[in-house]
Amino acid sequence: MLTVFLVIGLSIIATIFLSLYRAIVGPGVFNRVAAVNVIGTKTIVLLVLIGYYFERPYFFDIALLYAMLNFIGTLVFAKYLEKGDLCS
Amino acid sequence: MFVIVDALVIVLLAGGTFFTVVGTIGLLRFPDFYTRLHATGKCDTLGEGLIILGAVVYHLFYYSESLLVPIKLLFLIFFIFIANPTATHAIVKAAYETGLKPWKPGEERR
Numbered sequence: 001m002l003t004v005f006l007v008i009g010l011s012i013i014a015t016i017f018l019s020l021y022r023a024i025v026g027p028g029v030f031n032r033v034a035a036v037n038v039i040g041t042k043t044i045v046l047l048v049l050i051g052y053y054f055e056r057p058y059f060f061d062i063a064l065l066y067a068m069l070n071f072i073g074t075l076v077f078a079k080y081l082e083k084g085d086l087c088s
Numbered sequence: 089m090f091v092i093v094d095a096l097v098i099v100l101l102a103g104g105t106f107f108t109v110v111g112t113i114g115l116l117r118f119p120d121f122y123t124r125l126h127a128t129g130k131c132d133t134l135g136e137g138l139i140i141l142g143a144v145v146y147h148l149f150y151y152s153e154s155l156l157v158p159i160k161l162l163f164l165i166f167f168i169f170i171a172n173p174t175a176t177h178a179i180v181k182a183a184y185e186t187g188l189k190p191w192k193p194g195e196e197r198r
Contacts, residue, residue: 004101005101008105011105012105015108018115021116028188030179030183031121031124034115034121037176037179041168041172042132042136044136044168045108045139048140048143048164049139057157060164067168071167071174074178074179075174075178077179078175078178078181081182081186082182082185
């Protein structure tokens with residue numbers, strides 16, 4: 001059963017690298033912000049799979065924290081790009 | 089019993105990986121910013137929800153003595169299902185307010 005978690009985690013890592021292409025090449029800043037948001041959400045799943053593969057339950061707390069940080073970061077980027085200022 | 093649970097977990101994880109890979113292909117292949125977020129905003133939410141749901145089922149049958157971790161993972165699914173479409177909507181609204189035009193057929197890819 002651990003092999004299944006390993007294979008799924010490796011395919012998630014492959015999709016993270018494919019999304020990194022859009023984060024590097026993608027024309028304009030919005031494509032890059034969207035790709036970074038997608039990479040962050042994939043990292044949450046990768047942390048859960050790592051927690052099961054190495055049998056460390058502490059990784060789920062890190063996954064929760066990473067979900068909240070990723071959400072707040074994306075919202076802050078969207079507001080900054082829309083208004084040009086954070087406290088207006 | 090454990091064979092049935094293993095099959096259910098593998099089906100959930102494989103379905104989640106399928107939706108994640110399809111969303112990533114959409115992020116790479118679509119011609120426009122809005123169409124790219126149309127692909128990833130839904131496929132990633134569903135795929136990651138399915139993968140974490142498979143982890144919840146695995147935990148409930150293999151480590152059934154600790155119930156705090158499945159509650160945490162269910163809260164994580166709930167949070168992803170609320171936060172990911174909201175973040176996508178925020179980026180799309182910011183791009184539309186700053187004047188990024190949607191792509192029409194016949195135009196160049198950008």
